Amino acid sequence: MSESPNVMTNEERVAYVQSKRKQTQLRDTMLALIGVMFFFLVWEAVVLTGLVDSKKLCSVLEVFKLFIVKFSDPNPDGALLLVNVWSSLLIALSGFGLAIVIGVPLGWLMGWYKGFDAFMRPIFEIIRPIPPVSWIPLSIVWMGIGLKAKSFIVFFAAFVPCLINSYTGIRQTKEVLKNVGITFGASNFTVFWKVGIPSSLTMAFAGIKVAIGNAWATLVAAEMLAASSGLGYMILMGRSYGRVDLVILGIVVIGLLGVVISALISKCEDFFMGWKRL
Amino acid sequence: MPMDKKKQVILSLRNISQSFVVKNEVKPAVEDVSLDVYDNEFLVVLGPGHCGKTVLMNVIAGIETPVEGKKYLKGEEIQGNDRRIGMVFQSLNLMPWRTVLGNVEFGLELAGVGKKERRAISQKYIDLVRLTGFEHAYPHELSGGMKQRVGIARAYTNNPEILIMDEPFGALDAQTRYAMEEEVLRIWKEEKRTVVFVTNNIEEAVFLADRIILLSNCPAKVKQVYDLSPLGRPRNLMDSDFLRLRTEISDNTDLAL
Missing domain, CATH: 1.20.5 (Single alpha-helices involved in coiled-coils or other helix-helix interfaces)
Known part of the structure; x- marks a missing residue:
């Protein structure tokens, strides 16, 4: 056989x-x-x-040429490409990071503790529908046009999905898993920590992914209105000087960085959620 | 008789009633249930579907506080949950983010047992339920029967005196269910505990029980208590006494709507 x-x-x-x-x-x-x-x-x-x-549209080769040139030539917007990238990344990541550090735990607490939810909900519901861009004038008045002002705006854009998703995630914790904790004599906080939070991670990460998209989009808008460097500023300058290639280069770099950041978050998710594989 | 000497009451419920307010109506789930559980016996609580069995078990485990009634463990009144009472839950009770070992260890972890000791105790019960070699598998890699084995091992780790099993095999296919029934008897023989096993399956009840407490339809009341010690062990599903008792209980059971 x-x-x-x-x-x-x-x-x-x-x-x-x-x-x-x-x-x-x-x-x-x-x-x-x-x-x-x-x-x-x-x-x-x-x-x-x-x-x-x-x-209105320049050739791919021209954009690529400019991409190389911008590594060493600060003209016409006044900064090297890497300086612009760095300046944008710094704002995006600081605002986004702050949104995770504040938004996710706040969502967890609101989702678990009913009293805290009742207290926070009205404030959150009012803040939630405000378009992040509408914070721009205020943030300029408060903090000028530096890093802080833009981080603040990005923070608002990223904060909402972080909070909502970790809130919804922890609310969906299975009753039976909570009961397992209770029969082992766990306190409410222990069940929150050991059962609720791990249960919510899938949703929380989905929120973080939405948040990074929002953060990135808002960042460019903020930089177009109030900045002296950054990718959004570079695009704006390209428009003022009639340099289509500069505008397109800015757009393409923003897109590529977005891909890289998403990939990094997915890696991070894999690390925390290894059990999901297979 | 020596048999009677063994019959020490370990847990008693006295006049337990539980009800819920749904909209503006009170819905009774359990009504005036009093029962005694004897030390080391295999007690089966049998009742039609959705008759308040789980509510009654949640009351015993301290997950719910009854509206009325008292419970006594070894003669002392207890309230809320007690670590001496362990519970094996209905299906889907494992934490998907923890391995088999992680799930089994959970209770010990909460009790603050050191890592080394935790491992040793967990391993003992993983071996007992015959999951050796699957310590690092995740729940979604296990079959339904294996998942319930993990649940049983987890409940055993805290060394409870009473083990409540709330329809643990309800979601299993018929073949696996028969196999798991025999497994649960084997485990019970090897690590004797008082077991309170809940089911809506009459055959399962007659196969497993030392005694059966038959509950009525909603709200749950004690309808009758059967002593199955005359049947002896191991039991044969086709034995004439077995079938007679099965029919008798069946005729006495309320139909669930």
Whole structure:
């Protein structure tokens, strides 16, 4: 029977399934690359054929050239690309970090302790619908146009999803798991700490992911209104000088950084939620 | 008789009533239940679906406070939860973020037992429920029967004197259920505890119990108590005495709506 070509040993099957998986992975990577290439090709074609006015859209190569140049040339907006990136990242991450550190625990406490919820809810419900951008004038008056003012605005954008999700997450803690804690003689706080918080993590991370998107979007808006450096400022300067390439470079860099940050958060989630794998 | 000497009451409930206010109506769940649980016996609380069995168990475990009535453990009145009473819950009672070992250790961790000792005790009960080798598996990697084994091991770690099992096998398929019934008897024989086992399955009740307390339909009242010691152990599901008792209880059971 073992001579039959259709019957594989276990090792062979493992090797076969693994090689199949690798093939699929390779194919998907290729497709992803082709997709990106295709996008750039269409873009380039549109510009080269003159379908779009070159004042409105520049070629991919020009953007790439500018990308290289901006590493050493601060013109025309007055700062190197990396300085702009750093300045934006600093604002985004400080505001976002503060939103996590304050928003998530606040959501946990409100979700677990009914009295605290009753106390905080009205304040939160009023703050929640305020568009983060509408804090810009006040924050400039209070804190000028520096890092603090923009962090403050980013904080408001990121704070709301952090709080809502960790709140909802901890409210969904299974009754039976709380009861397990109670029968072992745990105090309400211990159940909160050992059962409630771990239960809520999936939701909390989903909130953090939404928050980073909000933070990033608000940051650029804030920088366009009140800044002397940063990616948003760079885009604004590009517009003032009629430099389409600078505007597009800013947009592309913002997009790429967004991808990197999301990937980092996913890694972080994997670390805390290792049990979810498989 | 020597048999009677063993029959020491360990837990008694006296006139327990529990009800809930739903909208503007009082819905009784348990009505005036008094019962005694004997030391080291396997007591089965049998009743139709949704008749307040879980509510009664939650009262014993101290998860709920009854509106009326008292409970005594070894003659002393107790209120709320007591570490001497452990509980095995209905399905889906494991923490998905903890491994088998992590779940089994949970009670010891809360009790402040040191890591080394925790490991040793947990391992003992993981071995007892025959999950050796699965210590580091996560709940979603386990079958339904294995998950309930984890729940049993977890309840045992705190060394409770009374073990409440609230329909632990309700969500299992028929084959696994039979296997787990035999397992629970094996575990009970190896590590003797007083067990209060809740079920709505008459066959399961007759297979497991030293005594059966039959509850009525909602609100739960004690309808009848059956002594099954004449049946002996191990039991055969096809034995004529077994079937006779099963039919008798079946005829006496209220239909759940």
